[in-house]
Amino acid sequence: MAELTDNKVTVLKGAEFLISDSEPQHTFIPEEVNEEQQMIRQMVRDFCEVHIYPNYKKIEKQEDNISKKLLGIAGEQGLLSSHIPEEYGGMPLETNTNTIITEEIGRSGAFSVSVAAHTGIGMLPIFYFGNEEQKKKYLPGLCSGQIVVSYCLTEPGSGSDALAAKTKAMLSEDGKHYLISGQKMWITNAGFADVFIVFAKVDGDKFTAFLVERDREGLSLGAEEDKMGIKGSSTRQVFFENVKVPVENILGEIGKGHLVAFNVLNIGRFKLGVMALGGAKWNANTAIKYANERHQFNVPISSFGAIQYKLAEQAIQIFATESALYRTSWLLQRKATAMYEGGASYAEAKLEAAEEYAVECAMLKVIGSEMLDYVVDETVQIHGGNGFSEEYVAARAYRDARINRIFEGTNEINRLLAFSMTMRRAMKGEIDLVGPAWAVQKELAAMPSNEKTDGTWGAEIDAVKNMKKIGLMVSGAAAKYQMDGLIDLKNEQEIVMNIADIMMDIYVAECVLLRIRKMESLGHNTDLQGQMMKVFFNDAIARISKNASDALSSFADGDALRMMLNGVKRFSKYEHINVKNARRAVAKKLIEANAYCF
Numbered sequence: 124m125a126e127l128t129d130n131k132v133t134v135l136k137g138a139e140f141l142i143s144d145s146e147p148q149h150t151f152i153p154e155e156v157n158e159e160q161q162m163i164r165q166m167v168r169d170f171c172e173v174h175i176y177p178n179y180k181k182i183e184k185q186e187d188n189i190s191k192k193l194l195g196i197a198g199e200q201g202l203l204s205s206h207i208p209e210e211y212g213g214m215p216l217e218t219n220t221n222t223i224i225t226e227e228i229g230r231s232g233a234f235s236v237s238v239a240a241h242t243g244i245g246m247l248p249i250f251y252f253g254n255e256e257q258k259k260k261y262l263p264g265l266c267s268g269q270i271v272v273s274y275c276l277t278e279p280g281s282g283s284d285a286l287a288a289k290t291k292a293m294l295s296e297d298g299k300h301y302l303i304s305g306q307k308m309w310i311t312n313a314g315f316a317d318v319f320i321v322f323a324k325v326d327g328d329k330f331t332a333f334l335v336e337r338d339r340e341g342l343s344l345g346a347e348e349d350k351m352g353i354k355g356s357s358t359r360q361v362f363f364e365n366v367k368v369p370v371e372n373i374l375g376e377i378g379k380g381h382l383v384a385f386n387v388l389n390i391g392r393f394k395l396g397v398m399a400l401g402g403a404k405w406n407a408n409t410a411i412k413y414a415n416e417r418h419q420f421n422v423p424i425s426s427f428g429a430i431q432y433k434l435a436e437q438a439i440q441i442f443a444t445e446s447a448l449y450r451t452s453w454l455l456q457r458k459a460t461a462m463y464e465g466g467a468s469y470a471e472a473k474l475e476a477a478e479e480y481a482v483e484c485a486m487l488k489v490i491g492s493e494m495l496d497y498v499v500d501e502t503v504q505i506h507g508g509n510g511f512s513e514e515y516v517a518a519r520a521y522r523d524a525r526i527n528r529i530f531e532g533t534n535e536i537n538r539l540l541a542f543s544m545t546m547r548r549a550m551k552g553e554i555d556l557v558g559p560a561w562a563v564q565k566e567l568a569a570m571p572s573n574e575k576t577d578g579t580w581g582a583e584i585d586a587v588k589n590m591k592k593i594g595l596m597v598s599g600a601a602a603k604y605q606m607d608g609l610i611d612l613k614n615e616q617e618i619v620m621n622i623a624d625i626m627m628d629i630y631v632a633e634c635v636l637l638r639i640r641k642m643e644s645l646g647h648n649t650d651l652q653g654q655m656m657k658v659f660f661n662d663a664i665a666r667i668s669k670n671a672s673d674a675l676s677s678f679a680d681g682d683a684l685r686m687m688l689n690g691v692k693r694f695s696k697y698e699h700i701n702v703k704n705a706r707r708a709v710a711k712k713l714i715e716a717n718a719y720c721f
């Protein structure tokens with residue numbers, strides 16, 4: 124079991140959820156939000172109501188440098204600095220409160236991308252890797268929104284394969300400057316950024332991060348990209364022609380740019396998932412309101428079972444994803460607190476925490492963005508023809524959502540990472556996958572046990588245990604076949620995609636179960652949330668069963684395959700539930716509330 128403990132609560136290590144059980148005290152749930160956090164949530168909502176929604180048309184057209192002005196207002200209200208210590212101009216709040224802020228900003232469409240790029244991949248490299256002088260010079264202005272930062276990693280020829288960048292940095296003859304030459308692409312906030320984090324290869328081979336100010340001679344911008352969505356977010360190419368950058372502007376160490384580039388992405392991915400949650404709730408509200416208002420065949424369309432299915436399914440996916448995001452927020456908070464109390468600096472503690480849960484962050488980026496795409500797609504569908512019209516907000520939200528599966532590492536790359544980072548942790552001995560995987564093999568060879576967990580959620584507790592057995596069986600078998608040279612997972616990504624999908628379903632299922640159990644322990648009525656969980660379990664187990672069968676049939680055969688497929692069948696048993704009635708009950712509540720209300 125994990126060594127990390129805080130207030131006597133045992134905290135799981137990254138990816139350890141696959142092998143260890145957790146209890147309700149191992150999570151933070153939205154129902155626990157305290158008064159201060161509720162006030163902060165309301166403050167961000169008010170910011171969106173007052174400054175974002177009335178300006179949406181302007182933001183979309185990027186008129187009047189509006190996004191930069193709005194970043195300034197957000198900065199004044201402390202919305203850009205709640206993750207930065209006071210000595211650098213911030214007002215640090217705990218991780219869970221930051222998660223709430225991020226979720227609410229997620230309701231602001233394209234503007235949320237400007238905020239995320241500035242506060243995340245923009246500010247964090249300076250905060251985590253900058254020296255004291257750099258932090259003091261840049262962070263106060265970035266916190267107040269007076270200056271804006273962009274992160275320049277991608278190039279025309281290198282996106283997912285970021286280390287193949289061609290941008291070069293050559294030391295000047297007097298040894299005082301680097302001369303940067305190259306081209307960066309798809310750079311968020313580039314249109315109005317004052318400073319750029321630029322990744323370039325010193326002498327053509329040592330990947331290094333630099334701080335480059337906008338007014339440097341030789342730095343120029345391309346035109347605004349004509350994008351499918353997030354039109355209100357500035358995205359441009361940035362060109363460097365022998366741009367002279369003082370040697371003091373190296374961020375981190377020469378040749379260690381990959382640490383700067385990739386470490387900030389862990390937290391960026393988590394935050395992307397959280398913003399997707401805010402966006403999804405906003406869209407679900409739109410869908411419910413429209414379904415109640417729109418009449419066909421003399422009744423509101425919300426009275427049709429086909430529409431109720433969609434409203435309920437949106438809510439179920441939002442609720443489940445939210446449970447996983449807030450649990451991870453709690454894990455990040457606990458780990459950072461333990462590190463800080465153990466003597467690490469604030470920045471080190473945050474960085475380490477994000478690295479510890481890099482697997483969870485990668486998964487949540489995928490889970491959040493795919494949940495959001497489901498929600499916006501069904502919101503358009505519920506709007507019928509009006510969903511296809513730019514007069515209604517559903518169309519814009521649909522286009523805006525799509526980018527989330529592409530940036531901060533595509534969802535394919537994040538699935539690959541979730542699996543490979545888990546295997547790496549196992550190989551380094553950080554988590555023990557082999558022992559539990561071997562125990563599942565032994566269980567398969569023995570007579571099936573009829574033991575069941577008692578209690579209200581006994582079936583779900585057993586279901587999560589069984590999902591983990593399937594996950595261990597498939598990943599353990601894949602690792603063994605790989606070690607025996609029978610498969611090469613690098614060239615058989617389909618199998619890795621199956622395993623990553625299984626991991627994600629296990630994680631979310633466990634998180635939603637912990638949430639329901641904690642809600643009960645806090646005295647909440649969980650009748651409907653329990654129904655939502657049961658529908659989610661029903662579907663997750665079906666997906667896990669299919670992914671497991673697909674993966675196993677891709678590399679095993681004969682008796683071994685038969686035995687493992689039997690195992691999948693044995694471990695994917697779950698009670699039959701009337702999913703139609705469960706969804707109808709959830710939809711009824713949403714329709715009555717005329718809003719997302721869970």
Ligand SMILES: Cc1cc2nc3c(=O)[nH]c(=O)nc-3n(C[C@H](O)[C@H](O)[C@H](O)COP(=O)(O)OP(=O)(O)OC[C@H]3O[C@@H](n4cnc5c(N)ncnc54)[C@H](O)[C@@H]3O)c2cc1C
Pocket residue numbers: 240273274275276277281282283284308309310311312350353358526529530531532533534535536616
């Ligand atoms: C609106 C927008 C804003 C952005 N903002 C920024 C920013 O601020 N800063 C920045 O540096 N970048 C930014 N990006 C770039 C973004 O991070 C990249 O687009 C993304 O990483 C994918 O790279 P790519 O576009 O080159 O696609 P590619 O890497 O060419 O990928 C194309 C397809 O191939 C798949 N693929 C690639 N490699 C593999 C592999 N090994 N295995 C399996 N599948 C693979 C991908 O998943 C994808 O489906 C932004 C992009 C957009 C569109």
